[in-house]
Amino acid sequence: MPDTPPPPVAAHPLLILLLDVGLLLGLAFLLGRAATRIGMPAVVGELSVGIVLGPSLLQNVLPDLSNWLFPPNPEQMHLLDATGQFGALMLVALTGVSIDTALLRRRMGTAAGVSTAGLVIPLALGIAAGTQLPTSYFGEGVDRPVFALFLGVAMCVSALPVIAKTLHDLRMMHRNVGQLTLIAGTADDAFGWLMLSVVAAMATVGVKLSNVGLSVLYLVLIAAFAATVGRPLTRFLYRFTERSQDTGGTSALTVILIFLAAAGTQAMGFEAVLGAFVAGILIGSASGVTPSRLAPLRLLVMSVFAPLFFAIAGLRMDLTLLGEPEVLLVAVLVLALAIVGKFAGAYIGARLCRLNRWEAIALGAGMNARGVIEVIVAMVGLRLGVLNTRTYTIIVLVAIVTSLMAPPILKWAVRHIEYTAEEEARRNAQAAYDAVPTGQST
Secondary structure (H helix, E strand, O other), X not given: OOOOOOOOOOHHHHHHHHHHHHHHHXXXXXXXXXXXXXXXXXXXXXXXXXXXXXXXXXXXHOHHHHHHHOXXXXXXXXXXXXXXXXXXXXXXHHHHHOOOHHHHHHOHHHHHHHHHHHHHHHHHHHHHHHHHOOHHHEOOOOOHHHHHHHHHHHHHOOOHHHHHHHHHHOOOOOXXXXXXXXXXXXXXXXXXXXXXXHHHHHHHOOOOHHHHHHHHHHHHHHHHHHHHHHHHHHHHHHHHHXXXXXXXXXXXXXXXXXXXXXXXXXXXXXXXXXXXXXXHHHHHXXXXXXXXXXXHHHHHHHHHHHHHHHHHHHHHOOHHHXXXXXXXXXXXXXXXXXXXXXXXXXXXXXHHOOOXXXXXXXXXXXXXXXXXXXXXXXXXXXXXXXXOHHHHHHHHHHHXXXXXXXXXXXXXXXXXOOXXXXXXXXXXXHHHHHOOOOOOXX
């Protein structure tokens, strides 16, 4: 007899999921608008939603309501996580669409310099801090070298989704410094996920040179495929959707390519967002894509899926542990090292690449945003047993504070940077992605 197919989602978990999504999205809209009213990007308010509804606040004030809305079982949380992950992938991919590949080729040396310095300095500071912290901050049975390396990795990553949303909210995606921040942030993330895979191996089966070499080989293959096969293949596929009057085919093909690319990098051991970003770059550089045909998809992602993703990200944060004086002291120290290390690294790298002072400050501020990528890294550390609840909370604090700090500093610095004709042309080109074609609904 054939196997019985798995049952669909039960009625009650589905009800809870629908209520959670509606509540999170509604509050993200309200707090996002409130943030813009006080001169902050909407992402600041959206990131605060999870803190309000999660264990940091609601769980302490109304625990029964909190447990009913967000049941403490993995299956229910996984449903919500999967929903939010769609938003992360689409946001990162549409950011890739906005990348100026001509600028990328021309300023690759500058981006590499900023990225390298922005990685080495915070990585070294994180490892140094890890060698000095008491063992009470380690996961059970974890060796100090593994913990120190993990803390270094957590310090050196950037948050591409948060950087992208911040630049979009501040209308800086077309600026040269915004483009360089995205490119350098991508390199940081790729290195971060590579190092995270090394630490994960050390914490479980031990590191093997063959595993590290395989990860590096995969990165080379991803770049080679995108440069040789990916671009002409993407252009060829979009020729079919461009023939139709309806923009639905273009949107559907875009989502398909993003998800397949994300699945590819996930299968290689990297994060899915890396594949989504590469897919976005290929879509944006494919001359067969009419920008205005992607406007309906962009509107949906920016107004629904991205805010929902940021709201969900905060639900695992528990800031009440910072009430312990010792934990708070260590948190302040780690936070200071994280901020100074990342900012100094990006600033020094930018100055060595002959960027001016204001461009270097803007890059330092943008690269400092750790956001949900830091939260994901912390969750991996908790799952592997490298971190305990104390260190998890500290790393999450770094993610929140750096994401809140980045927008005002970035906005202040960019005001002092000369606006160029190249940036105006890029702004006009990107504006086409937000222009809905006549006769098409959003």
